[in-house]
Amino acid sequence: MSGVQGYYVGLVNFQNKYLTAESFGFQVNASGAHLKKKQMWLVEQDASDIYLKSHLGRYLTADKNGKLSCEAEEREDDAKFSVTYQADGKLALKSKHDRYLGGESDQIDAFALSIGRSESWTLQLAIHPQVNLMHVVRKRYAHLESNEIQVSEDIPWGGDALITLEFKNGRYSVLTSDSRYLNADGSLEEKLTEKGQYVIEFHEGRVAFRTHEGKFLTCVGNKGKIQSSKKNVAGRDEHFVLVDNHPQCMLTAQNERMVSIRQGNEVTANQRFDTTDKEIFQMEFDPKRPGKVCMLANTREYWVANGDVKASSSKRVDAAFFGIDWHGSHVSFQAASGSYVTIKPNGKLAPSADSIGEKEKFLLQLVNRSLLILRGEHGFVGMRGPTTARLECNRSSYEVFKLHFEDGKYKLEGRNGKFAKIDGELNVNLSGSSDDCTTFYLEFREHTKMCIKADNGMYLKGESNGAFTANGESPDKSTLWEY
Missing domain, CATH: 2.80.10.50 (Trefoil (Acidic Fibroblast Growth Factor, subunit A))
Structure with a gap:
C-alpha cells in the first residue's frame, strides 16, 4: 500500500450493493453482493478532484447527460468527481457536470441535481484491515505504549505496532493489538462507543480520521499521542499513511x-x-x-x-x-x-x-500478530451466519481470530470464544475448545500472504462457493491467504 497514490475501496449503496465494473462492455451497475475484484475501485486524487479506476485499469466517467461508462484509459474531464462527506458518514460523488452519482441495480447514472438516499454511498476500504499507521509529518509509526497509541517508532516493531481498522455501519474504528478501541480523546476502551467511530477521508494517497464531533485525529506532544485535534479541516498534521504489516x-x-x-x-x-x-x-x-x-x-x-x-x-x-x-x-x-x-x-x-x-x-x-484476519481470492473468512459455527471464505465481513502459540503450532480462537476445528467433511468450524481443537502451522509464502497447514497435513483451501476446508494438497492461489 505504501507508495501508491491512492487506496482501493468499495462503494456500497442504500440497498447494500456494491458499485460494480463489469468485465465486458465497460458497463457499470450496483449489483455486487460482496467486495470482490469487480467491486474494487482505486481512488486517485488530484487536488480537489478524485478519479475512480476499475479492476480493468479504466476510469469511471459521467457525461453531461449523466450516462456512466468505465472505458476511459486516461484521466479525462468526464472522469472527475468531487466528494461530499455527510454527517452520517456516507459520501456523495458529484460529476464535473454538477450531477450526483446514484441509482440502483443496473440503473446507475450521474444525473441527480441533489443528494438523496440513492446518491448516498458508504465507503469501505478494500485493503486488508490490519496495517501499520505512519504519520505524514513526523514520519514515524504508531504503536501501543503506556496505555495510549503513540507515534514514536522509526520502524513498526513488534506486536504493539499492529493496528486493525474495523468497519461497522459505514464507520471505522481503530483497534489496538490488545483489542482495545481508540477514542477521540486518546483513551482506550474495550467496548466500542460513538467516541471510537471515525469517517475516513482521502487526501492524495493519505487518509484522515474524522471524529464523531467533526474534528480529526492527530499527534500531540513529544511522544505523539494520537487524539482529536481542534480542527474541522484535515491538514498535513491530520494525515496518515496505511502501510502493509510485514510478519x-x-x-x-x-x-x-x-x-x-x-x-x-x-x-x-x-x-x-x-x-x-x-x-x-x-x-x-x-x-x-x-x-x-x-x-x-x-x-x-x-x-x-x-x-x-x-x-x-x-x-x-x-x-x-x-x-x-x-x-x-x-x-x-x-x-x-x-x-x-x-x-x-x-x-x-x-x-x-x-x-x-x-x-x-x-x-x-x-510475534507481531496476536490477532489474525484472513482474506482469500473470494473474500474474507467469516462466519456463515449467526446460528452456525461454519466458517466460509467469501464473506464481506470477517472473523477476527486470536492466535495461540503452543509447542510450535497455532490455535485459532474466534470472537465467540470457540476454537477452529476440522469436522469429518474437512470443513472448518468455530466449535472446538482449547483442549479439543485443530492445530495449525503458518507458512509465510509471499508479501502479506501465507498458507495454513492443518494437523491432517493438508492446507486450508477456499472455493468460490464459500467452502473453507482442510483439503488443499499444495500451495497455490486457492490456499494463499492475505493476513
Missing part, C-alpha cells in the same frame, strides 16, 4: 537458544531467557524472487551470508536473499551460494551445510 518472528535454534544480534551485527543463537527487539526479525518478500526472503533486524540492517551471517546490509542486495523451506513448525534458510544456514558450536549462524538436518532447522514464532 516479524523469533527464531530458536537446535541449541534451544534464540537467534539474536544483541552482541553486534553477528547473527548468533545465544539468548535463552528474556526477549528484546534484538531477537525479532522481519520477513520481507519480493515478488520478483519467489521462494526467497530477506530478514531485517531492528537496526534496519538485513542479514547477508558472506561468511558468517551478519545483519550488516542497509539494502536488499543479492546476498540478503535466502531460500526458505518449511518443515512444520520449523524453517531452514538457503544462502545464495546454495549452502544452508546452520549453527556453529559457538552459536554463530553460517551458510556452511550441504543439506538440511536438525541443526539447519529453526523454530519460527510469529
Whole structure:
C-alpha cells in the first residue's frame, strides 16, 4: 500500500450493493453482493478532484447527460468527481457536470441535481484491515505504549505496532493489538462507543480520521499521542499513511537458544531467557524472487551470508536473499551460494551445510500478530451466519481470530470464544475448545500472504462457493491467504 497514490475501496449503496465494473462492455451497475475484484475501485486524487479506476485499469466517467461508462484509459474531464462527506458518514460523488452519482441495480447514472438516499454511498476500504499507521509529518509509526497509541517508532516493531481498522455501519474504528478501541480523546476502551467511530477521508494517497464531533485525529506532544485535534479541516498534521504489516518472528535454534544480534551485527543463537527487539526479525518478500526472503533486524540492517551471517546490509542486495523451506513448525534458510544456514558450536549462524538436518532447522514464532484476519481470492473468512459455527471464505465481513502459540503450532480462537476445528467433511468450524481443537502451522509464502497447514497435513483451501476446508494438497492461489 505504501507508495501508491491512492487506496482501493468499495462503494456500497442504500440497498447494500456494491458499485460494480463489469468485465465486458465497460458497463457499470450496483449489483455486487460482496467486495470482490469487480467491486474494487482505486481512488486517485488530484487536488480537489478524485478519479475512480476499475479492476480493468479504466476510469469511471459521467457525461453531461449523466450516462456512466468505465472505458476511459486516461484521466479525462468526464472522469472527475468531487466528494461530499455527510454527517452520517456516507459520501456523495458529484460529476464535473454538477450531477450526483446514484441509482440502483443496473440503473446507475450521474444525473441527480441533489443528494438523496440513492446518491448516498458508504465507503469501505478494500485493503486488508490490519496495517501499520505512519504519520505524514513526523514520519514515524504508531504503536501501543503506556496505555495510549503513540507515534514514536522509526520502524513498526513488534506486536504493539499492529493496528486493525474495523468497519461497522459505514464507520471505522481503530483497534489496538490488545483489542482495545481508540477514542477521540486518546483513551482506550474495550467496548466500542460513538467516541471510537471515525469517517475516513482521502487526501492524495493519505487518509484522515474524522471524529464523531467533526474534528480529526492527530499527534500531540513529544511522544505523539494520537487524539482529536481542534480542527474541522484535515491538514498535513491530520494525515496518515496505511502501510502493509510485514510478519516479524523469533527464531530458536537446535541449541534451544534464540537467534539474536544483541552482541553486534553477528547473527548468533545465544539468548535463552528474556526477549528484546534484538531477537525479532522481519520477513520481507519480493515478488520478483519467489521462494526467497530477506530478514531485517531492528537496526534496519538485513542479514547477508558472506561468511558468517551478519545483519550488516542497509539494502536488499543479492546476498540478503535466502531460500526458505518449511518443515512444520520449523524453517531452514538457503544462502545464495546454495549452502544452508546452520549453527556453529559457538552459536554463530553460517551458510556452511550441504543439506538440511536438525541443526539447519529453526523454530519460527510469529510475534507481531496476536490477532489474525484472513482474506482469500473470494473474500474474507467469516462466519456463515449467526446460528452456525461454519466458517466460509467469501464473506464481506470477517472473523477476527486470536492466535495461540503452543509447542510450535497455532490455535485459532474466534470472537465467540470457540476454537477452529476440522469436522469429518474437512470443513472448518468455530466449535472446538482449547483442549479439543485443530492445530495449525503458518507458512509465510509471499508479501502479506501465507498458507495454513492443518494437523491432517493438508492446507486450508477456499472455493468460490464459500467452502473453507482442510483439503488443499499444495500451495497455490486457492490456499494463499492475505493476513
